[in-house]
Amino acid sequence: MFRLMFLFFPVLIFSNILKVGKNEQFKTIKEAVAASKSGDSILVESGVYKEGNISITHPLSLIGIGRPVLDGEMKYEILSFRANNILLKGFRIINSGEDEIKNIGAVRLYDSHYSTIENNIFENNYFGIYVQRGYRCMIRNNKITSTRATSQEGIGDGIHAWVSEEIWIKNNYIEGHKDGIYLEKVIKSYIYRNYSKKNLRYGLHFMSSNDDVYVGNTFDNNNAGVAVMYSNNVGMVANNFINNWGDANYGLLLKDISFSKIKHNRFQSNTTAIFLDGATKIDLFKNDFEDNGWGMKINSNCMENRVINNNFINNTFDVSTSGSMTMNDFKKNFWDKYEGYDMDKDKIGDVPFHPLSLYSLLVENNPSIMLLFKTFFVDLLDKTEKIIPSLTPVNFVDEQPLMKRVSI
Numbered sequence: 229m230f231r232l233m234f235l236f237f238p239v240l241i242f243s244n245i246l247k248v249g250k251n252e253q254f255k256t257i258k259e260a261v262a263a264s265k266s267g268d269s270i271l272v273e274s275g276v277y278k279e280g281n282i283s284i285t286h287p288l289s290l291i292g293i294g295r296p297v298l299d300g301e302m303k304y305e306i307l308s309f310r311a312n313n314i315l316l317k318g319f320r321i322i323n324s325g326e327d328e329i330k331n332i333g334a335v336r337l338y339d340s341h342y343s344t345i346e347n348n349i350f351e352n353n354y355f356g357i358y359v360q361r362g363y364r365c366m367i368r369n370n371k372i373t374s375t376r377a378t379s380q381e382g383i384g385d386g387i388h389a390w391v392s393e394e395i396w397i398k399n400n401y402i403e404g405h406k407d408g409i410y411l412e413k414v415i416k417s418y419i420y421r422n423y424s425k426k427n428l429r430y431g432l433h434f435m436s437s438n439d440d441v442y443v444g445n446t447f448d449n450n451n452a453g454v455a456v457m458y459s460n461n462v463g464m465v466a467n468n469f470i471n472n473w474g475d476a477n478y479g480l481l482l483k484d485i486s487f488s489k490i491k492h493n494r495f496q497s498n499t500t501a502i503f504l505d506g507a508t509k510i511d512l513f514k515n516d517f518e519d520n521g522w523g524m525k526i527n528s529n530c531m532e533n534r535v536i537n538n539n540f541i542n543n544t545f546d547v548s549t550s551g552s553m554t555m556n557d558f559k560k561n562f563w564d565k566y567e568g569y570d571m572d573k574d575k576i577g578d579v580p581f582h583p584l585s586l587y588s589l590l591v592e593n594n595p596s597i598m599l600l601f602k603t604f605f606v607d608l609l610d611k612t613e614k615i616i617p618s619l620t621p622v623n624f625v626d627e628q629p630l631m632k633r634v635s636i
Contacts, residue, residue, distance in 0.1 A: 249273030257282055257290070257298075264288055272296045272319070283308045292318030295349070298334075300324040305332040306353075312341040316348065324353035333358050333384055337365060345370060352376050355384035356405065362392040367400065374404040380428045385410040389417070397422060407433040408450065415439050423448070430455045430481075431472075434462060442467060447479070453498070457483040464490045472498045479520070482507040489513070492636055495520060501543070504530045513537055514636050522548050531555035537634050540564065540583070547583040547624070554624045558583065562630040570631045581629040 246260045246268060247253060254260040258279050260270045266286045274294030281304045284290070288311070296319055300306040303325045307316065316335065324334045333355025337343060341363040349371045350356040356372040359365060367387060377383035386402035387409045389395050395417040402408040408424030411417065412435040419442035424431035431447035432454045434440065441463035447453030453469040455478075456462050462485065469479030479498035480490075484506040493515045495501035500522040504510070507526075510533045517523035523543040526533070528551025535558045540546040546563060560576070561583075568577035 243267040243269060246270045247273070249275065261288070261290075280304045281306065281308060283310055284314055285310045287311055287313035289315040290317070290319075291315070292320075292348075295320050297322060300334065300353070302326070305330075305334075305336055307335045309335070309337040309340040309343055312343065314340060314343040316343075316345045318347055320349040320351065322351045322353065324355070326354040331355060331358060331384060331388070333388075336360065337362050340365060344368075350374075350386075353384075355388055356386045356402070357388070358384075359387075359389040359392050359395060362389060362395055364394045364396075365392070366396045366398070368396070368398040370400045372400060372402045372405070377404075377406075377428070380406050383428065385433075386424075386427070389414045392417070396420070401425075402427065402431075404428075407431070408447075409433070411435065411437045411440065413437060417441075418443075420444055422446075424453075425449055427451070433457075434459045438462070441465070446470065447472065449473070452478040452481050454479075455481040455483070456485050456488070457481075459485050460487050462488040464488065464493060466492045467494075469493065469495045469501065470497055474499060478503045481505075482510070485510070490515060494518075494636070495523070500525050504533070506530065508532050510534075511536070514634055515539070516541070516636055517546070518542055521545070524548070525550075526554075526556065527551070528554070533557070534559070536560055537630075538562070539633050539636070541633070545585065549584060549624065558624070558626040560628045560630055561626055562633045563626065566629045566631075568629065575631050577629040577631060581626045582624060583626060584624045 246264055248257050248260045256279055257277055269289040272292050274296050276297045278299045298306050298319055298321045300323045302323050306321055306324055321334045325332050334350050334353040336358040339361045344366040346368045352374050372386040383406050385407040386405040389411050391413045393415050398420045400422045403425045405427050406429050408427040408431045410433045414437045417440045421444040423446045425448040427450045430452050431450040434456045436458045438460045443465045446468040449471040453472045472479050477499040479495045479501045482504045486508040488510050490512045496518045498520045501517045501520040503525045505527045507530045512535045515538045518541045520543045523540050523546040525548045533556040537560050539562045541564045563581050566581045568579040571578055
């Protein structure tokens, strides 16, 4: 039995527990880290610790008891992970230094693999967590907030990952940063059930990041909920894009992206729910677009996208485009503006629906025309369009509009 334990739990057998506190063996965390060996655990009692930068260079568990505070005094990168298998848990980490060149923040992972940051509170930091060349790291159940800047230039991201693989970001609350979560050249990662709110740019931002998935997140009242740029094969499933409202704000911004899926999401109360620019081969399936200014803005450089089985309800404009041609497929969507009929009772309208109104085309080319919204002039345009439908692109049409709302 002892031999089996020796084989399967070598770290458990040889690891030590070091305690930090006023009445403990170690008075500072740095002293305990220096005395520790790979696999040890350091338990830190409650209190305020102002120790500058703490660099961890071997596998270690750093665990707070009673939520001890690590204060960077607005000068330091508070914790630096320079090894694999590091656990950080149970701390309140505040007031990091600020450096726009070095991008310092509260916690930074340098080439760290299999590390975990969980159940911490980050407040008033420049960057919250910065992952550099990370691999299979977990960031979960943290609260990351900041009020130290009022412009994008004065603050870093809540969670920032660069050139990393298999990063798991789960159940975090992030507010007040530049981007809530920023991923650049990050692949095969999973973003799950985070709440990203009131960030100054994007709630979640992909840049040149492929083969990632984000599921069940809420993006509330950001400049834009999510931006996916220069990326391929991104799965976007069951997220809430809400209240991203203001001049040129979006629920979801897609820029030069292809081969991706957008399914079972809710877009509600955004200036524009989705803006597509240079997007190709995207499947939009079973999403709700409700109470938005624009449901979809799709530039004429987008092609081979499929918009199927979605609900468009109470949007000022369901769809708008910048050109006269469309190379995308709209089919079997529910449009609350549809006034057709279903004589054969197959739940599909007998006449096609043209979601692109002449008025929305005019607004796209001249935004000042919005002043005429809900006026007699606009009513006249709508009636003219019904009499002469060729005024809008003839191929911008749903040939099989649904008579009832789709269950998402």
